[in-house]
Amino acid sequence: MGLVLTEEEKMISEMAEGFFADKAPVKQLRELRDNRDETGFDRGLWAEMAEMGFAGVLIDEDHGGSNMGFMEAGLIAEQMGRNLTASPFVSTAILAATALNKGGSAEQKKEWLPKIAGGETIMALALEEGRKHNPAATNMSAERSGNGFKLNGQKGMVMDGHVADQLIVVARTSGEAGDMDGLTLFLVDPKTKGIATERTQMVDSRNSARIEFEDVEVNADAVLGEVDNGAAVLKAIVNAGKAAIAAELLGTGGEAFRQTTDYIRERKQFGVEIGSFQALQHRSAHLYSELEICRSAVLMALTSMDMDAAGSEMPVAMAKAKLGSVSKLAGLEGVQMHGGVGMTDEYDIGLYLKRIRVAQELFGDANYQMEQIASMKGY
Amino acid sequence: MSDLDAFRQEVRTWLDENCPQEMRTPMKGFEDACWGGRNYKFASQAQEDWLRAMAEKGWTVPTWPKEYGGGGLSKAEAKVLASEMKRIKARSPLSSFGIWMLGPALLKFGNEAQKMEHLPPIARGEIRWCQGYSEPGAGSDLAALATKCEDKGDHFLVNGQKVWTSYADKADWIFCLVRTDFEATKHNGISFVLFDMETPGVEAKPIKLISGRSPFCETFFEDVRVEKHNLVGELNKGWTIAKYLLTHEREMIGDIGGNRPISEIVAGSVGLDDNKKLADPMLRAKVAETEVDEWAYMLTLTRKLAEAKAGASLGADSSMLKYYGTELNKRRYELMMDAAGHDGLEWEGERSNDGDLARMWLRTKGNSIEGGTSEVQLNIISKHILRMPGA
């Protein structure tokens, strides 16, 4: 059923909990931010994550992975969410691994999957073009040229785009903006002539880039999956991204909530702990309830990813919708219940609010997911 | 032509001649606001000219009496001035805690000498004030404040610490709540004093905010000498003044007027669908809902102010307005962030004007904390308006 963790899953979760709390706590994100670190994450940490089997969590053993599965991937993401850990886990271990698993040729898998699992190659998905997640609106063009393609257009919100060794680029080979048909995925070396990458500093101090492509020439063997039929693979990638981000948000929202309830248990005003005021108790109790609901949604989404990735679109969209709005509430209530200190950089709660803002936007905010759900259900 | 119509003509002509074109454009961020003060560096000549011209007319504080630097306008005339300024999109010439908070309190509780000394420089934007209320142990429970003020015969001596003091590092003077009687019940030992931030023993340390900016400070007082004539009202009776000032602060924080309609901002960002509707139907509904609330909120603000007797404060209704207005403003910025999507998440660089929207969004989170939290406002409404048992 997947709603109760097995012993094995519990072990993975606890292992991840200890690992991130020890190796990549919030302090690390602060250091990366304050030192204006060029990479934006700790490469040593990523190497250790590879050793732990985290980088290859979705990769089979034949390709050097640990093949733990999506439930485990989600449990790892949740712990990263708790600690606001910066790493290429989502971009590489989730998005790129899914892209190759679903769309890669035997050659491509052989070439790239072991490098992902080994932590040697970082990959980034260049998908978004507008302000809001909207794959069908892809406008970037890939025209046939010689024995390959020529790419033109621009991408934004490319997670880990400025440090990626390979880009997975979504471009249009036919049709027009608005169609899911006519999309093609390409594996592109970011050092190819005509590519200009700009790292964008984001509100959550995590990695993102804008990338421009001007007459970028790629060979035919750069195509990942089928020409014009990239939609199916792209949907699988996005679905995996949503599930991982929902799991991350469960950790982020849950930790924001924990820090808040800890704070109001201690802070005194009017001679008593502010947690003794029913006005705060009820909102905390409400958030507790919402977060329990969220946990079920995430567990179901992860389970369905493992069981039947194709049929998982609905539960994953539902989980992402729920986590988008509840984690937001946890962040907002967190700052409010902290009072003045909640507005300071010194306290961590603001960092949670910021990360939640970004993560809930990735692969579509709650509004977007609800719109998708309604469409899937046919109303 | 009625007197008011004549006045409108006069205002229109004057504004036409005196409001620089640059000051008729929307402010880009709140750095564009003019704060005045001893060491203030004007952002432009236009900003300085505009302040001088308005101050000369007394129109930075239209309803204050002329002898204190005000315009001596009636409420009706002040409304005309405001609407004429709005018509040409004129910026406010001066943002000032002196105008919003201290001024009204001095007008009501200050003696003649205090009014003459402090009000005109506030009106002219020459002295910038900060508010020394909150302490580490006295936030929502403001009356628990412990900054000590001792009677040393011909002067007072102040020792203690304030926190969250907005712009303490930029202010020239502070209005400060201090404890003058440690024996009395907590509301009955508080006094309201004024002193220069350059007095030896005053130190302001900026605190970094989640917005990355540092507009507020920890403020320390070590053996700070305060002249006795700078006590406002009676000794140990400062709480009444403190609360009166808070009602004005709340009206100010609650006033979100003058912003561009949210529908306009949002329409430009997420785009339209084939039927020319906002592409995100859920966002569309929320924007409409917010527009309804903003419209009705502004009407309520106008109605409550019209109902109040001239010069009187709104009393506990200021809590309702503060609560509703600030929560509404937070909602507005959430929607603006929703609409801006990926672009709104950028934190640095020219494209985002150094993350202006994201930083403003974060700043609004303080609206429901500063000037008394939303929870405190709700408690006040429950107690003083609803008269709930035990509240």
Ligand SMILES: Cc1cc2nc3c(=O)[nH]c(=O)nc-3n(C[C@H](O)[C@H](O)[C@H](O)COP(=O)(O)OP(=O)(O)OC[C@H]3O[C@@H](n4cnc5c(N)ncnc54)[C@H](O)[C@@H]3O)c2cc1C
């Ligand atoms: C359909 C129905 C079935 C029921 N079945 C049973 C049953 O099988 N067995 C049984 O023993 N009882 C039953 N009850 C009674 C129920 O337990 C009481 O109605 C309930 O506990 C509220 O108590 P009260 O009616 O005295 O209202 P009050 O306690 O007077 O409460 C009135 C309002 O004040 C709020 N309130 C009360 N205390 C607090 C507080 N500390 N903090 C915040 N808000 C508060 C309540 O939420 C409510 O809105 C039933 C009630 C209903 C409506």
Ligand SMILES: Cc1cc2nc3c(=O)[nH]c(=O)nc-3n(C[C@H](O)[C@H](O)[C@H](O)COP(=O)(O)OP(=O)(O)OC[C@H]3O[C@@H](n4cnc5c(N)ncnc54)[C@H](O)[C@@H]3O)c2cc1C
């Ligand atoms: C941007 C900003 C600017 C500010 N500028 C100034 C300034 O210039 N000068 C100045 O003096 N102060 C200033 N303040 C301080 C502000 O007035 C205090 O932060 C505020 O009064 C809350 O106090 P606190 O921070 O100690 O929070 P706390 O009082 O510790 O509150 C923490 C949480 O507990 C809740 N709570 C407390 N008591 C109750 C209760 N009885 N019932 C229900 N809930 C309760 C609060 O609502 C809040 O959610 C500023 C604050 C901010 C955020």
